[in-house]
Amino acid sequence: METTTIKSCPECGEKIKGRSDKKFCSAECRTYFHNKHRGLESNMMRAINYVLQRNRRILMECAAEHARSKVPVYSLQARGFDFSFYTHCRADRKGNEVIFCYDYGYQRLNESKVLICAKSC
């Protein structure tokens, strides 16, 4: 005997008939549903990657423009640097925390300045 629980299709809302482990009313709804969610996921990742890549570009540009890569925080902010987005952080040899956007990182020197470094610091 098959148990009959009444479920509805998460895509179109139709009642699902048939096997109790069926999640969608049809193959079309299943495909459409999964494609839609994959699309949302990649849109989100695209938006995050965009911010990270912009941050990296700003670090790279500012490092090149300032002596010894010591850059005022306001100059990063003026270009649209977003401090809440980064890829990873780790400590340098002296134990200072370096925050990275891919291969470019920075450490806080004080309230108003950061030191930018690339790749292997």
Ligand SMILES: [Zn+2]
């Ligand atoms: Zn459906």
